[in-house]
Amino acid sequence: MADLNLYRNIGIFAHVDAGKTTTTERILKLTDSIHKIGEVHDGESTTDFMVQEAERGITIQSAAVTCYWKGTRFNIIDTPGHVDFTVEVYRSLKVLDGGIGVFCGSGGVEPQSETNWRYANDSKVSRLIFVNKLDRIGADFLKVTDQVKKILGAHPLIMTLPIGIEDDFVGVVDLLSRKAYIWDETGQPENYTITDVPADMLDDVEMYRAQLIETAVEMDDDLLMAFLEGEQPSLEDIKRCIRKGTLELAFFPTYCGSAFKNKGMQLLLDAVIEYLPAPHEVNPQPLTDAEGKPNGQFAIVSADEPFRALAFKIMDDRFGALTFVRVYSGRLNKGDTILNSFTGKSERVGRMVEMQANERNELSHAEAGDIIAIVGMKNVRTGHTLCDPKHECTLEAMVFPEPVISISVTPKDKSSTEKMSIAIGKMVAEDPTFRVETDVDSGETILRGMGELHLDIKVDILRRTYGVDLVVGQPQVAYRETITKSIEDTYTHKKQSGGSGQYGRIDYTITPGEPGTGFIFTTSCVGGSVPKEFHPAIEKGFRSMMSTGTLAGFPVLDVVIDLNDGAFHAVDSSAIAFEIAAKGAFRQSIPKAAPQLLEPIMRVDVYSPEDHVGDVIGDLNRRRG
Numbered sequence: 199m200a201d202l203n204l205y206r207n208i209g210i211f212a213h214v215d216a217g218k219t220t221t222t223e224r225i226l227k228l229t230d231s232i233h234k235i236g237e238v239h240d241g242e243s244t245t246d247f248m249v250q251e252a253e254r255g256i257t258i259q260s261a262a263v264t265c266y267w268k269g270t271r272f273n274i275i276d277t278p279g280h281v282d283f284t285v286e287v288y289r290s291l292k293v294l295d296g297g298i299g300v301f302c303g304s305g306g307v308e309p310q311s312e313t314n315w316r317y318a319n320d321s322k323v324s325r326l327i328f329v330n331k332l333d334r335i336g337a338d339f340l341k342v343t344d345q346v347k348k349i350l351g352a353h354p355l356i357m358t359l360p361i362g363i364e365d366d367f368v369g370v371v372d373l374l375s376r377k378a379y380i381w382d383e384t385g386q387p388e389n390y391t392i393t394d395v396p397a398d399m400l401d402d403v404e405m406y407r408a409q410l411i412e413t414a415v416e417m418d419d420d421l422l423m424a425f426l427e428g429e430q431p432s433l434e435d436i437k438r439c440i441r442k443g444t445l446e447l448a449f450f451p452t453y454c455g456s457a458f459k460n461k462g463m464q465l466l467l468d469a470v471i472e473y474l475p476a477p478h479e480v481n482p483q484p485l486t487d488a489e490g491k492p493n494g495q496f497a498i499v500s501a502d503e504p505f506r507a508l509a510f511k512i513m514d515d516r517f518g519a520l521t522f523v524r525v526y527s528g529r530l531n532k533g534d535t536i537l538n539s540f541t542g543k544s545e546r547v548g549r550m551v552e553m554q555a556n557e558r559n560e561l562s563h564a565e566a567g568d569i570i571a572i573v574g575m576k577n578v579r580t581g582h583t584l585c586d587p588k589h590e591c592t593l594e595a596m597v598f599p600e601p602v603i604s605i606s607v608t609p610k611d612k613s614s615t616e617k618m619s620i621a622i623g624k625m626v627a628e629d630p631t632f633r634v635e636t637d638v639d640s641g642e643t644i645l646r647g648m649g650e651l652h653l654d655i656k657v658d659i660l661r662r663t664y665g666v667d668l669v670v671g672q673p674q675v676a677y678r679e680t681i682t683k684s685i686e687d688t689y690t691h692k693k694q695s696g697g698s699g700q701y702g703r704i705d706y707t708i709t710p711g712e713p714g715t716g717f718i719f720t721t722s723c724v725g726g727s728v729p730k731e732f733h734p735a736i737e738k739g740f741r742s743m744m745s746t747g748t749l750a751g752f753p754v755l756d757v758v759i760d761l762n763d764g765a766f767h768a769v770d771s772s773a774i775a776f777e778i779a780a781k782g783a784f785r786q787s788i789p790k791a792a793p794q795l796l797e798p799i800m801r802v803d804v805y806s807p808e809d810h811v812g813d814v815i816g817d818l819n820r821r822r823g
Contacts, residue, residue, distance in 0.1 A: 202478045202499065205567045206470055207524070209275045209290045211318070212300035213308035217330040221300055221457040222263065222276040228387055228463055229265035229272070262522060262553040262569060267467045273569040277314075285631045285648070287314050289580060289596055291321040293510045293524035293569065296474030298326045298466070299450070303337030307345040309803045315350050322481065324444050326469050327452040332360050333367045333461075339454050346452075353449040355413055355440065356406050358465055360454050361396060370454055370462045371395050373407040374433060379465065387460035413449060414439040437472055444473045445480075477567035483508075483526050485591045497593060501565045503527035504589035505536065509582045510596070513571075514624040520571040521578050522553075523564075526593070528586060531563045537587040541577050544587055549573040580630050598630040601646035602798040605653050606671035607660070608642055614667045618643070621664035625656060632656060646676060676798060679747030679754045681791035684709040689783035691775055694767075701770040702779040704728065704736060705763035708791050711756035717744050721761040728764035728776070735773035736761055739780025748785065749793040 212218045263274050275294065277287045291297065297318055301311060318325060329342045343354045358370040361378060369380035369390065378399075381390040395403050411431065415421045417439040421431055431439075443449050451473050455462020482496035483506075497506040505528030513520045530536070534547050551558035551571050564570045578584070581596035609615040622634050622643075633646040647653040660666040686707050693700040711718055719737040728736070740759050747754045766776075802823070806814045 200501070200565050200567065202476050202567050204270045205273070205477050206270060206474055207273045207293070207295045207477060207567070207569055208470060208474060209277055209287075209294045209297045209323075210300060211277045211287050211291075211297060211314045213302070213305065213310040213314075216300045216302040216305065216308070216311070217457050218300050219276055221298070221328065221330060221463075222274060224387060224457045224460060224463045225267075225272070225274065225467065226263060226265055228467060229267050262571070264552050264569075268471060270471050272470065275569075285598055285629070288317050288598075289510050289630075291317050291323055292596060293508060294321075294323055295477055295480045296324045296326075296470070298328050298470070300328050300330050301342050301346070302334070303329050303332040303339060303342060303454070303456075304334045306342045307349045308805070312349065312803070315352070319447075322447065324447060324473075324475055324480075325450050326444075326466065326474065327354050327450050328457075328462075328466055329452065329454045330457050332363060332454055333365065333456040333459050335364055337363055337367070339363070343452060346450075353413075354452040355410060355443070355449040357410065357451045357469065358453045358455075358462065359399065359402060359406060361399070367456060367459070367461065370465065371399060371403055372465060373403060373410055374436065376403060376407070379462070381459070381461045385460055387463055390461075390464075411436055414443065417442045417446075417448065441473050445475050483593050486594055487592075490592075490595055492594075495591070497526040497591070499566045500527055501529050503566070504586040504591075505530055505534075505584075506586070506589075506591055506593065507536075507584045508593050509575075509578050509580060509584060512578070512580055512627045514628060518574050519576070519624075519627075520551075520573060521575045522569070522571050523584065525564050525566055525568045525570065527566045529563060529565050532561070535587065536584050537590060538578055538582050539585055539590055539592045540579075540582040543577050545575050545577065547572055579627060596630070599648070600676070601631060601633050601648060602676050602800075603649060603653065604644050604646040604674045604676055605657075606637070606642040606644055606674075607657065608669045608671075610667045610669060614665075617664050618660060618666045618668065621660055621666060625659065629656075642671070677750065677752045678796040679749050679752050679793055680756045680796055681708065681710050681754075681788060682794050683790075683792040685787060685791050687783065687787045687790070688764075689779055689786055690765075691779035691782055693775075694770055699767075699770040700772065700775040700778070701767035702728075702732070702772075702776040703765040704761060704776065704779050704783055706783060706787075707760045707762060708787050709758045709760075710791075711758045713756055715756050715758075717741055717754075718758045719761075720758065723761050723763055728761065728766055732766065732771070732773055732776040733761065735777040736780045739777035740784055742777075743781055743784035747793060748788045749795060752795070754788070754793075755796065 210218045210222055265272050275290045277290050299315060301307060327346065329339050331337060332339060339360050343356060346352050346354045358372055360367055361369045361371060361380065369378060371378050376395055378393045378395050379390050380393060414436050415425045415431055421435055421439065425431060440451060444451060451469055453462060453466045453469060457463065478499040482498050484492040485495040485497060487493045507523045507525045509521050509523055511522035530547060532547060532550055535544050536547060537544050550561040550564055551573060552561055553571050561570060583591065583593045585591050609618050626632055626634055631648050635644045637644055645653055645656060647656060657670055660668060684707065688705045690703040691700060719740060721733055744754045804814055
């Protein structure tokens with residue numbers, strides 16, 4: 199049985215181009231997981247293994263790697279930094295125990311940094327901060343830590359200080375040990391010396407060290423009292439308090455360095471072991487009932503518990519479908535049969551693998567705390583719970599944002615049509631924010647996504663990975679429709695010409711709903727004017743019409759319809775008659791309720807040089823920003 203104290207499940211996240219993937223690459227080199235460092239700008243990094251990632255120099259999908267540092271197993275997920283792929287960060291944070299927030303030494307806290315930080319807060323993930331690229335022009339370590347305080351509202355606990363800056367950046371000072379780590383000019387991570395603190399930094403080191411200790415001992419009342427009385431805590435006590443504060447999100451140990459220049463990485467790896475939680479040290483995942491609400495039970499992180507796991511990512515590659523799984527409790531052996539509690543179907547586990555980006559190592563079993571991939575599962579999707587068939591349960595589900603932009607694609611020939619059908623099925627399974635629909639009028643295939651880059655990548659994958667020859671239409675904004683006025687109305691569906699006919703009359707009120715409520719159907723109908731057995735059919739009829747508005751054909755949101763009266767015929771009324779009546783009522787009444795188009799609304803933070811602020815504000819105003 200594995201010692202969970204020697205496990206760390208962590209994610210690396212940041213704004214695009216802050217150096218996440220380069221940081222991951224250096225960690226893999228230091229842990230002897232790779233022998234040659236691959237650079238992002240050369241398209242050779244280990245975790246950016248997609249063709250599109252290598253060409254564009256950005257991370258598009260999260261990649262899992264396993265490595266070992268000083269006897270501790272690291273399961274690391276490198277996540278994208280571009281806003282179009284935020285969902286990869288979200289679903290990774292759902293299954294991680296800790297994280298490293300990487301910030302550019304010159305760019306500081308950037309927009310996607312805020313989004314990722316907010317997701318991490320929501321998931322209550324303990325974090326370290328790594329201020330990267332201190333060799334870059336304009337780098338300023340203390341400016342970045344100040345931005346973390348002001349913009350993120352977080353408390354960065356400074357653990358190291360840079361020696362030099364920009365071209366003169368040569369190493370870091372570890373405040374706890376009062377030692378300087380200085381790297382030579384070879385650029386190799388192992389070529390450093392440990393020396394005394396440079397004389398010109400002594401005052402700063404003592405000042406920040408005192409602040410560090412004062413903050414740390416606040417996590418222990420007895421230690422704080424002794425400290426206030428003049429007693430200095432031991433190094434072990436300080437580290438224990440730092441760990442406690444990190445796990446409680448009271449502060450975030452903050453390190454500095456340059457991943458590209460291989461400076462400062464060892465101290466960061468040591469901090470992962472010392473301060474980030476093991477799997478059993480985080481709050482256990484709640485189990486939910488059939489409606490997705492917590493039922494008071496939890497998935498206790500232990501190999502002795504029943505098997506419970508969450509599928510957090512689906513990936514299709516040349517070896518078949520891979521289902522990435524976080525095991526929360528129990529043990530899974532090769533050949534076991536497990537239950538998908540979402541579908542109610544059982545599946546046999548054929549192969550399990552430990553991922554090294556796009557490479558894999560075969561496993562015979564997995565235990566609580568592991569992040570693995572299962573090969574060949576057919577009916578599992580992102581967010582599904584996998585469990586022991588004898589102990590059925592459901593873990594908290596994942597919620598994904600709705601797409602905001604769409605394009606049309608048309609295959610050029612029959613061969614491409616067949617290829618696209620297969621490819622799209624796989625791509626939709628992999629990415630919960632990628633949706634595909636068919637326009638009922640034009641017959642075109644509509645791809646929906648989170649942004650133009652998101653859809654550009656999908657089209658490129660269709661063309662190059664699956665060989666689909668297609669024509670792409672212009673991007674379209676994902677508008678929605680709603681109503682702004684309440685109305686009372688009545689509608690009668692009558693088709694009686696002898697023999698068995700159709701009859702159903704409904705009286706109803708249509709009112710605008712609260713934003714985000716979607717469609718709500720209620721009934722205040724009393725007596726037997728419309729028998730209760732027909733109410734579900736009426737709701738079904740109204741609900742089916744919500745997908746196509748009367749204004750411009752976009753889906754309708756936030757409408758409340760109340761059935762208050764009606765009439766039926768003892769012979770001619772039926773469920774289908776009332777369903778048709780509801781559809782006709784929708785077409786008749788929505789135009790009377792002052793329908794209105796809704797545009798996607800986004801919060802946008804714009805960073806601009808001072809001399810361009812006026813132009814930027816003017817441009818935003820012209821675009822109704």
